[in-house]
Amino acid sequence: MNIDTKTAIVTGSSSGVGAASCIEFAKRGWNVVINYSQNKSEAYKIEDTCKSFGVDTLVCQANVAKEEDCKRMVEDTINSLGRIDVLVNNAGTTRFCDYGNLEGLDKKDFQDLYEVNVIGAYQMVKFATPYLKKVNGAIVNISSISAISGVGSSIAYAASKGALSTMTLSLAHALAPEIRVNGVCPGFIQTRWTKGFLGDRYESVKKSIEKASLINKTSLPEDIARGIIYLAVDAVTTSGQLLTIDGGQLVNQGKI
Template identity: 75%
Template structure:
């Protein structure tokens, strides 16, 4: 028997940077095979592959856009071809269209469709093709939603609505795939990432300070904080399914200070 096929494998979409990349490293430190997915950031994806391999594990890089069903199918098939199994699927890939909430004319039908194709339909398509493999090993799924799904506040109404749909779909999938596969989600608050800095621009430090003041723990999340939650739900929470874990430093319960 090929001993490499006995090593647990995690497939993380949208994982060339940020939370996804941190989760790849966290699983690699546990000795898991890692599948790194990117759609544009090829250099970052292969740099991450090298980092995971330096830790001592095998890593596979897959270029795929989860909005494309054939890409989802191909990524799952390639993972099985190389590693022989999928133990955890992390639906981390996300998209948005930045638009002020008061500007109802700022979003059109295509904007909503584009966001939903990645944040909701893409996650569903990944689950559809990975489900049979996850069932074989009694694996798990972790969907990365957002505090925006709870608060209704985020980069745009389309984004918040899509994350709300992803959270609800997480609960539906927990029912559909039970008892073999556990399905949970995470709702992060403000995260200190390159993506957040790019979105906020010159407002980054002031907005971060605002969320720090509202956080009960006095700070906002690093990508590693969310990655720790992903590993917990994916690998350790053996009797947890159908749950959404909020990781926001206590911002939501202290929202009166926002």
């Protein structure tokens, strides 16, 4: 274990944005913690990719909705890699429901989403903070443009991401000056997860969003990962900010 090598924990990193972020950190020579809840085989594939850049890794099965899992992930990171310099709260979940169908969501739907999207992030911050303070580290929370627009896979999802964005700002105040805290608000991302839930509608939805954006593009996971790396590593005087990465969709509302 080389405790001089910086380490990043990325929750929900067996695929998509989380996986791309781990790879980007590894390319920079950082050790990485690859977290999965269920997708073990994919997590170990990402580990192999990261190790090809000569870094140390830790694959950790944990459900961030469970406080004991969050605590264990942080403890295992310290025991295995010796330090925590960046925490990326990427793990998230949703429940799909048409906005007009108020009967389609119940109390449990909101609780399930908040447990992962908001409380899970808070629990990770709580346990990682003592170690992040030692190195003047950084936290990046992955929110969504749904937190700004109010539109997304469901009202419960948008509400949870709105809460995460507000919590990001609160944590920036609470953890200053030792720890910088920022967030990323992605728009449509071309991921396997997105394709899975949209099914046959994927291409039509993608094209409509591209048409509604300023640059006629939607993001790849790597695009979001580069934004995360910027806030976590490069933007050393930036805290309390929410970076929107959506191809200019939100500022081009007139075309939507």
